Amino acid sequence: MAEHVLESPPEGAAADWTIPQDWAAYTAEDHETWDILFARQSKQLPGRAAEAFLRGLDVLRLSKPGIPNYDELNERLMRATGWQVVAVPGLVPDDVFFDHLANRRFVAGNFIRRRDQLDYLQEPDVFHDVFGHVPMLADPVFGDYMQAYGQGGLRSLGFGSLDKLARLYWYTVEFGLVREGDGIKLFGSGIVSSHGESLFALDDPSPNRIRFDLERVMRTRYRIDDYQQVYFVIDSFEDLLRQTIETDFAPLYEKLADLPDLGPADLAPGDDLLTRGTQAYATERAGAA
Numbered sequence: 001m002a003e004h005v006l007e008s009p010p011e012g013a014a015a016d017w018t019i020p021q022d023w024a025a026y027t028a029e030d031h032e033t034w035d036i037l038f039a040r041q042s043k044q045l046p047g048r049a050a051e052a053f054l055r056g057l058d059v060l061r062l063s064k065p066g067i068p069n070y071d072e073l074n075e076r077l078m079r080a081t082g083w084q085v086v087a088v089p090g091l092v093p094d095d096v097f098f099d100h101l102a103n104r105r106f107v108a109g110n111f112i113r114r115r116d117q118l119d120y121l122q123e124p125d126v127f128h129d130v131f132g133h134v135p136m137l138a139d140p141v142f143g144d145y146m147q148a149y150g151q152g153g154l155r156s157l158g159f160g161s162l163d164k165l166a167r168l169y170w171y172t173v174e175f176g177l178v179r180e181g182d183g184i185k186l187f188g189s190g191i192v193s194s195h196g197e198s199l200f201a202l203d204d205p206s207p208n209r210i211r212f213d214l215e216r217v218m219r220t221r222y223r224i225d226d227y228q229q230v231y232f233v234i235d236s237f238e239d240l241l242r243q244t245i246e247t248d249f250a251p252l253y254e255k256l257a258d259l260p261d262l263g264p265a266d267l268a269p270g271d272d273l274l275t276r277g278t279q280a281y282a283t284e285r286a287g288a289a
């Protein structure tokens with residue numbers, strides 16, 4: 001999913017790009033930053049996040065407060081779904097990323113944001129990677145989806161369409177919503193790890209909320225610098241997994257190559273629109289920029 005990546009592992013990293021987490025190197029302030037963020041989000045998310053996410057949060061309640069030690073975390077995660085978290089020095093090449101996922105290893109950064117970055121940080125830190133992603137990896141169905149995505153990625157390497165596949169990851173793993181009971185709940189890691197976006201994605205009248213459609217999602221550009229202008233709502237994790245496994249991506253890439261991309265706020269014929277957004281937030285931010 002990466003743009004400015006090195007071509008070979010940097011010094012100190014293994015051939016698969018992993019590095020030790022070096023848990024002992026975190027400062028008291030680093031641990032306190034985690035605790036502040038953890039307390040704030042675990043208070044905000046009940047009633048907002050998907051049941052699977054809330055259940056998975058227990059995996060993060062380790063014997064000590066502060067940033068999870070990956071060794072202890074991995075024992076629990078391995079017992080739950082066979083997933084592991086491995087530290088990497090930053091962005092890794094696509095093939096390395098997909099290979100880790102296909103083998104049920106989630107690559108995570110090991111730095112934590114500064115205290116003046118509690119509310120927003122563009123690059124993923126340990127809070128985003130671990131608090132945002134690990135609870136869903138403790139869910140058996142979602143764990144299988146992540147692995148299927150990695151396997152699909154490996155098969156897609158020669159097609160020149162990884163930008164399209166990355167959109168599937170973005171609009172599900174990072175910024176996905178799911179129907180649950182009578183409502184819509186959060187599960188995307190970029191949302192659940194963000195204090196502001198975990199309100200905005202559900203409550204704000206600005207963004208469009210559209211029922212998930214694989215082809216539609218893979219045509220849709222996304223923004224990395226602010227809250228999303230569209231969220232896609234899956235019917236269930238089982239359905240997402242099934243579609244990912246059953247779709248033959250090769251002909252889909254061919255079809256998508258002939259279709260124009262859609263902008264983040266565009267609507268398209270056939271959209272099952274759950275909320276038509278006002279785009280007021282994005283318009284105001286564009287005006288202020």
Ligand SMILES: [Fe+2]
Pocket residue numbers: 124128129132133174189190
């Ligand atoms: Fe992420």
